[in-house]
Amino acid sequence: MIIDTENIIEVDHVTKRYGAVDALRDVTLKIPPGVTGLLGPNGSGKSTLIKALLGLLKTQSGSGRVLDFKWPRDGQLIRDSIGYLPEDDCYIAGLDGIESVRLMAELSGLSGKEALRRSHEMMDFCGFGEERYREVESYSTGMRQKLKFAQSLVHDPRLLILDEPTTGLDPDQRLAMLKRIRNLAAEHSKSIILSTHILSDVRAVCDHVVILVNGQLRMADSLEKLSRPIEPTMHLSIIGDPNDIVRVASEAGHASVWNEESRTLKIAGINPDQTHLIWEWAEQSETSIRAMEPAVNSLEKIFIEVAAEATIAKAEAGDLGNDRTAPIAALERPSTDDRRGP
Numbered sequence: 273m274i275i276d277t278e279n280i281i282e283v284d285h286v287t288k289r290y291g292a293v294d295a296l297r298d299v300t301l302k303i304p305p306g307v308t309g310l311l312g313p314n315g316s317g318k319s320t321l322i323k324a325l326l327g328l329l330k331t332q333s334g335s336g337r338v339l340d341f342k343w344p345r346d347g348q349l350i351r352d353s354i355g356y357l358p359e360d361d362c363y364i365a366g367l368d369g370i371e372s373v374r375l376m377a378e379l380s381g382l383s384g385k386e387a388l389r390r391s392h393e394m395m396d397f398c399g400f401g402e403e404r405y406r407e408v409e410s411y412s413t414g415m416r417q418k419l420k421f422a423q424s425l426v427h428d429p430r431l432l433i434l435d436e437p438t439t440g441l442d443p444d445q446r447l448a449m450l451k452r453i454r455n456l457a458a459e460h461s462k463s464i465i466l467s468t469h470i471l472s473d474v475r476a477v478c479d480h481v482v483i484l485v486n487g488q489l490r491m492a493d494s495l496e497k498l499s500r501p502i503e504p505t506m507h508l509s510i511i512g513d514p515n516d517i518v519r520v521a522s523e524a525g526h527a528s529v530w531n532e533e534s535r536t537l538k539i540a541g542i543n544p545d546q547t548h549l550i551w552e553w554a555e556q557s558e559t560s561i562r563a564m565e566p567a568v569n570s571l572e573k574i575f576i577e578v579a580a581e582a583t584i585a586k587a588e589a590g591d592l593g594n595d596r597t598a599p600i601a602a603l604e605r606p607s608t609d610d611r612r613g614p
């Protein structure tokens with residue numbers, strides 16, 4: 273294995289089977305620093321991968337490195353350096369919020385006074401007021417998510433692994449959570465792995481994307497690279513008749529696709545630094561252009577295509593059962609405007 277010190281995680285040939293179920297199939301993966309979105313339909317192996325990386329479950333095969341530690345050998349050291357927000361609730365009944373965070377701080381090795389100081393600091397960061405002194409059983413779903421977030425941060429880990437951190441949050445809480453995630457990466461140089469079904473959360477905060485399907489790694493790349501169409505394409509919003517500019521572009525060797533409903537024209541083979549050509553064609557064809565921007569692949573499109581491929585493969589292998597809607601059902605849409613970032 274070639275070690276690339278730039279990556280925070282490098283693991284090879286990770287396989288995890290639960291009886292007859294292959295939860296992870298020979299996954300070889302590199303994760304660079306920054307914020308990485310871990311995506312996949314239900315049951316694709318995201319939580320299994322997270323638990324395996326944390327050494328919380330034993331895999332049948334696999335080796336590599338997590339941060340500066342040998343994986344899976346150095347499980348304890350790896351867990352000491354990671355903050356983990358699990359998908360499920362895991363509070364201790366009878367404790368209030370601040371006691372719950374302080375307990376995690378003390379378990380992580382902080383002394384009583386420092387543990388309390390850090391716990392207040394993290395609860396402030398997560399937006400807790402006086403409710404930190406209430407028993408956690410009385411907390412709403414949103415408050416429990418924030419509590420888990422404060423607990424995962426209290427020992428100041430280099431890497432955070434967040435499993436569905438925005439599940440159950442209302443739109444304002446969700447945006448606040450995304451803002452905190454961004455802040456931790458941008459201002460505090462934390463690396464973060466964000467496992468989620470909510471693609472707009474990935475778009476809002478992630479630099480990289482890893483897609484797992486049926487326990488296999490289907491895609492791992494920067495969001496910017498994944499969003500780039502195979503051929504550079506410009507997206508034009510047109511006032512009036514597009515036929516003349518389509519003809520002029522075609523004479524110059526560039527194919528176009530017109531969408532009547534949105535009144536937009538895609539012209540292929542044009543980079544953003546070649547827009548002067550488009551203005552020349554607009555002038556020649558007397559076409560009015562309202563707006564122009566580089567076309568991008570949507571994350572939804574990429575995800576649906578990748579997941580659909582896997583569903584077809586599963587169906588061909590006779591392994592699908594009734595789950596023919598898997599790729600679409602996997603996409604959860606939050607109620608807020610999809611394109612708004614925190």
Ligand SMILES: Nc1ncnc2c1ncn2[C@@H]1O[C@H](COP(=O)(O)OP(=O)(O)OP(=O)(O)O)[C@@H](O)[C@H]1O
Binds near residue numbers: 290
């Ligand atoms: N403890 C277990 N025993 C048996 N099978 C399991 C166990 N945990 C997970 N699996 C199976 O392993 C596969 C991967 O599950 P995993 O929970 O890792 O997927 P996921 O991508 O996190 O799903 P979700 O998005 O629904 O949380 C699934 O088929 C699941 O049913």
